[in-house]
Amino acid sequence: MQITIDDKIIYFNVQYSNRTKIEMVIDPSGHITVKAPTKTPPEDIFRFLKSNANPLLKLYKKLENREWISSNKSYNHEENFLYLGKPCKLDDLLEFVPETDEEIQLQLKKFYIAKTKEIIKKRVKYYEKIIGTKAKSFTIVESSGTWGTCNSMNVLTFNYRLSMAPMSAIDYVVIHELCHTFHMNHDRSFWRKVGSYDLNYKENEDFFKKFGGVMTI
Known part of the structure; x- marks a missing residue:
């Protein structure tokens, strides 16, 4: 998922579980995971992230030159796919990229x-x-x-x-x-x-x- 804060697109993943409050976890590589109670509405998650705008914008500035790995792939030539722990483009993995x-x-x-x-x-x-x-x-x-x-x-x-x-x-x-x-x-x-x-x-x-x-x- 993604959210725009001050014209900056910030990507994050959401993990739902039997918990009572929303929590944000940022791992050493800069990936953001929002841990939320089951059935939490998306608007509540976005509201929570906007309330944490300052640390998220600082993280964006620190990581803006890094590659982002999405969980939902789009299959375009800008998408990143992991191979041996590193982000790769389709052209790096496939000799021929099909049309569909x-x-x-x-x-x-x-x-x-x-x-x-x-x-x-x-x-x-x-x-x-x-x-x-x-x-x-x-x-x-x-x-x-x-x-x-x-x-x-x-x-x-x-x-x-x-x-x-x-x-x-x-x-x-x-x-x-x-x-x-x-x-x-x-x-x-x-x-x-x-x-x-x-x-x-x-x-x-x-x-x-x-x-x-x-x-x-």
Whole structure:
């Protein structure tokens, strides 16, 4: 979403939940998230943002030269799409950009599936040796709720959108799922094992909380 304050267009995302008041969160990269109670009218959110005009305008001045990543893509040549954590244009990702939005979206999905499969294959093999385990197999899937899974048969799945994340965050998901071959739940032993192979796993986990909403096609 976006709001105009003093002729400046400021972009933000909204997260609805069972809360009692509206709150604004600005992460270190400058992305704005408005956390609002469920069914909050848009006009209340805009009113809240206008009441915080000064910090928003200061942020705009600081970040006006940065690239913006939208959660709702428009498929024009100015739109940004994430790849390995960096904003890219359509021309950077596709050899040929189709004419229709539907075909562009289809080609983007094929691109991310192929890249994610290529990356995951290498990283699973790499971390299997380090962790001392073996996955039975892995597949690349479309999921709105998870970035990776591991079942009791040691079959792994990975979200095709993972290649939108930085390599450190991708590695975290790989490590996370491989550690589930030892611990199927998320008890202390599991997190100790994850932490022994990824010292920054909390920061990498936070990446998906902060940017998962804009990792879209």
